[in-house]
Amino acid sequence: MKITVVGCTGSMSGPNSSASSYLIQADDGTRTWSIICDLGPGSMGQLLNHLDPRDLDAIAISHCHADHMVDLVGMHVYRRWHPQGALGPVLCIGPSVTRDRVRGTDGTTAEETYDTEFTFVTAQHGHSITVGPMTITPFDALHPVEAYGYRIEGPSVDGGRVTMAYTGDTDSCDTITQMAQGVDFLLSEAAFTEQHDPVRGMHLTGRRAGELAQEAGVGRLVLTHIQPWTDTNIPLAEAREVFDGPIDVATAESQWML
Numbered sequence: 001m002k003i004t005v006v007g008c009t010g011s012m013s014g015p016n017s018s019a020s021s022y023l024i025q026a027d028d029g030t031r032t033w034s035i036i037c038d039l040g041p042g043s044m045g046q047l048l049n050h051l052d053p054r055d056l057d058a059i060a061i062s063h064c065h066a067d068h069m070v071d072l073v074g075m076h077v078y079r080r081w082h083p084q085g086a087l088g089p090v091l092c093i094g095p096s097v098t099r100d101r102v103r104g105t106d107g108t109t110a111e112e113t114y115d116t117e118f119t120f121v122t123a124q125h126g127h128s129i130t131v132g133p134m135t136i137t138p139f140d141a142l143h144p145v146e147a148y149g150y151r152i153e154g155p156s157v158d159g160g161r162v163t164m165a166y167t168g169d170t171d172s173c174d175t176i177t178q179m180a181q182g183v184d185f186l187l188s189e190a191a192f193t194e195q196h197d198p199v200r201g202m203h204l205t206g207r208r209a210g211e212l213a214q215e216a217g218v219g220r221l222v223l224t225h226i227q228p229w230t231d232t233n234i235p236l237a238e239a240r241e242v243f244d245g246p247i248d249v250a251t252a253e254s255q256w257m258l
């Protein structure tokens, strides 16, 4: 399984990266299968550096805040109007409101279904969907809107199986701990810092991301969704206080092979 950071800046695009978007790929022996988790502002263009959208097998949207989904409109335009012909529909797993939110962002009416670009499937906690050699399972997240984290299991480079999980946006909660249980790789948001953000029910801090990784016993923690105004060393130091394992901070184009 290969994980590529297409974009990782929190809450908006940043000076060195587009907003949230992560490409998860695995080979089944005949071809490479590709899932993109979130398509935040600027990510559609950056994705073109890594993948021909013709080869995309599924999109998984964590929630419909703008910083995670507005580039679905770009994906729609690319798929419908490509001069060499329409690309056809791609599976799009996400909140029940995803189609409506694409309409709102795009400025279209209820007659626009986007069915020729997307096969919308509403995420359901614990209900796995198979994408080639990978399975993707949504878990309820704790955020002010309908939100999910995703656990993805697939083949490892050495012929075994590996599991990764992506928190989306969430505060600490039992279902996200359940999602992260024993994964090899946890991509966790750390949008808040302990010093500046007392608000609960919205985001993890670096410390709470570290606590999640420690409690779930993950193999590696990668912190992401850090805003441009935050020094990444702050959430990193917070996470290091509570998690014993390896920790990275996501940057655009970072890759891991599992």
Ligand SMILES: [Zn+2]
Pocket (backbone or CB within 6 Å): 010, 011, 065, 067, 068, 169, 225
């Ligand atoms: Zn966000």
Ligand SMILES: [Zn+2]
Pocket (backbone or CB within 6 Å): 063, 065, 143, 169
């Ligand atoms: Zn959000």
